[in-house]
Amino acid sequence: MKKLLTIIMIAVLPTSIFAIGGFGLSVNSSTFSVDAGSSDLMVENIKVGSFSYDSFENGGGIGGYLYLDIIPVxxxxxxxxxxxxxxxxxxxxxxxxxxxxEFAFLAGSMFITIQKPVFDLGIPFLAKAKLYGGLGMNT
Known part of the structure; x- marks a missing residue:
């Protein structure tokens, strides 16, 4: 009986560890673009200079992701x-x-979402689906 229990724990425990959370990295591409232009530099309504800039588009980026399922609710x-x-x-x-x-344009964003399962649907041994509701904040 002890051997059977040990085998079951070894088989089930690694898959249950994935249920507490997850993390990941991403590589992305922006669709943000800026047209070329110029701007006058004014001091007390007197033009003292100007600067101009070239257009740019489709910057590259990197991101990270963390998902925690260990909070009880x-x-x-x-x-x-x-x-x-x-x-x-x-x-x-x-x-x-x-x-x-040359100058760098940099942008960052952060998303936080709190989710709660609302509805579970499952077909034994075949599939499982969950519907979540939640609130989020984007900065």
Whole structure:
């Protein structure tokens, strides 16, 4: 009997560990784009210079994901994403014009979601489905 119990625990325990949470990394691509343009630099309504910038689009990024199912009442989902792209800009004033410089555009976002199972549906030995309800915040 002890051997049977030991075999069952060894077979079941690793799969039950996955039920407490999960994590992951992602590589992404942004669809954000900026057209080329220029802007005057004003001091007390007097133009003292200007800067111009090239267009850029489709920055690359990386993200992370953490899912916790160990809280008794709800599940917690936390995601971070960061994207960036390099673009060129030039500064000018009456005294000097700078060389074109590279500058980085960076953006980040965070998502937090609290979820609770609302409805379970299962066909024994074939499939299982859950419907969740929840609240989330995005920054």
């Amino acid at each position: 709800v599940d917690l989902d936390i995601e971070y994403n960061f994207t960036g792209q390099v673009y060129n800009f030039t500064f000018e004033n009456a005294v000097t014009t700078s060389e074109t410089q």
